[in-house]
Amino acid sequence: MNRLAAFAGALILVGAWCGPAVADEAKAPISASMLLSVVAPLSESRDAAFDRAMREPRPPARRPDGEVQPDATVRYGSVTVTVRNPCPPGLHYEPPPLPGRVRK
Numbered sequence: 377m378n379r380l381a382a383f384a385g386a387l388i389l390v391g392a393w394c395g396p397a398v399a400d401e402a403k404a405p406i407s408a409s410m411l412l413s414v415v416a417p418l419s420e421s422r423d424a425a426f427d428r429a430m431r432e433p434r435p436p437a438r439r440p441d442g443e444v445q446p447d448a449t450v451r452y453g454s455v456t457v458t459v460r461n462p463c464p465p466g467l468h469y470e471p472p473p474l475p476g477r478v479r480k
Contacts, residue, residue: 420428442450442457449458 438453442452444450445456449456451457
């Protein structure tokens with residue numbers, strides 16, 4: 377019982393000692409910008425980022441000409457370009473006239 381009373385008395389003393397600190401902390405306004413600045417990750421300065429980028433090796437040069445694929449498309453790096461011929465083989469094809477227009 378004696379130990380329990382000593383522990384309870386120590387707990388009351390610590391609580392009484394922390395009370396003013398907690399009350400003082402509660403008076404400080406907490407704004408969203410303050411909270412975000414505490415939680416935000418640290419970022420390097422602009423000069424440090426520039427220096428690091430200058431030290432890194434540059435990407436390999438791209439070939440100016442494309443590779444012709446078996447299906448007649450052309451591949452430029454990771455981009456594939458397909459050019460379709462709108463005219464069928466054979467005689468010249470004329471599109472039909474637009475509605476309401478007279479054929480010449």
